[in-house]
Each structure stands twice: as structure tokens, then as C-alpha cells.
Amino acid sequence: MQVADNTVVQFNYILKGENGEVLESNAGQSPLAYLHGHRNMMTGVEKALAGKEAGERFSVTLPAAETYGERKDGLTQRVPVKHLTGASRWRPGMTAVVHTDQGHRQVTILKVGKFMAEVDLNHPLAGRTLTFELEVVAVRPASEEEIAHGHAHGEGGHHH
Numbered sequence: 001m002q003v004a005d006n007t008v009v010q011f012n013y014i015l016k017g018e019n020g021e022v023l024e025s026n027a028g029q030s031p032l033a034y035l036h037g038h039r040n041m042m043t044g045v046e047k048a049l050a051g052k053e054a055g056e057r058f059s060v061t062l063p064a065a066e067t068y069g070e071r072k073d074g075l076t077q078r079v080p081v082k083h084l085t086g087a088s089r090w091r092p093g094m095t096a097v098v099h100t101d102q103g104h105r106q107v108t109i110l111k112v113g114k115f116m117a118e119v120d121l122n123h124p125l126a127g128r129t130l131t132f133e134l135e136v137v138a139v140r141p142a143s144e145e146e147i148a149h150g151h152a153h154g155e156g157g158h159h160h
Contacts, residue, residue: 016130071126090112096108
């Protein structure tokens with residue numbers, strides 16, 4: 001079965017930067033799963049996976065606009081330190097997670113005081129050309145419930 005709209009795709013990935021350095025990987029973990037065609041995946045990765053079948057391995061280099069977006073100048077905000085998660089002690093340059101009304105968001109610490117931190121709201125990988133090494137593990141038709149909910153269920157997907 002080929003990856004198409006309303007299919008659930010399970011895949012493994014290695015994410016590399018411009019110099020070939022590994023930035024992220026799910027090696028040794030369960031495959032990620034998403035519902036194709038429902039804006040649950042970066043635009044460029046979803047386009048690259050379209051039409052592929054289980055067992056296919058390939059590499060694709062994508063511009064920032066198709067992954068984490070371009071960097072936006074002045075996208076900073078002061079937030080209470082107690083709202084930052086990911087470490088117990090913060091320093092400039094560290095990546096934190098902030099819980100927002102739209103879900104979790106990765107930010108970069110610019111300055112930190114006793115109670116407040118100034119953070120860069122751009123995703124830490126925004127503005128970068130990235131290479132994804134992808135392996136399609138499985139492709140299956142989505143259930144009616146998954147389509148109605150707009151996301152994949154089960155291993156690597158959403159759990160209710």
C-alpha cells in the first residue's frame with residue numbers, strides 16, 4: 001500500500017543538519033505514526049513520504065519553509081521560570097518546553113533571572129536546511145475514528 005491521504009504511516013527517521021551532524025533520531029525506539037493528509041506532519045516530510053511503500057528508505061533535504069519555518073526576528077517573550085520544563089537550572093542557549101494554549105512549544109533561553117526568563121519563540125531548528133533519512137515501516141488504511149479525530153491511534157500515534 002502506498003502512502004496517500006487517510007493512511008496511517010509508521011516511519012523511522014534520522015534528522016541531520018547542514019554539516020551532516022545528527023540532530024535527532026528515533027533509532028532504537030518505536031516508529032513514529034501519523035495520519036497522512038491531515039496536517040500532522042511537516043509539509044516537506046509529508047510530501048516526501050507521499051507515494052512511498054513499507055520498506056522504502058530514502059533521504060530528502062528540505063528548506064526551512066517546509067520544516068520548522070524561517071526564523072523571525074524579534075520573536076521573544078518574557079515568561080515565568082516556573083513555566084519552563086526540561087531542566088532544573090537554566091542558562092542562555094538551553095532549550096526549554098513551554099506549555100501554551102496551543103500545546104507544547106520548544107523555546108531557546110536568551111536570558112534568565114530568578115523569576116523570569118526571556119525566550120526566543122522560534123523553534124530551535126527554524127531557518128535551517130535539514131536532511132531527513134526516512135524509512136517507511138508500515139502503511140495502512142486509517143480507521144473511520146482516526147479520520148474523524150484527525151490523527152493516528154495506537155503505537156507511535158495518539159492514545160486516548
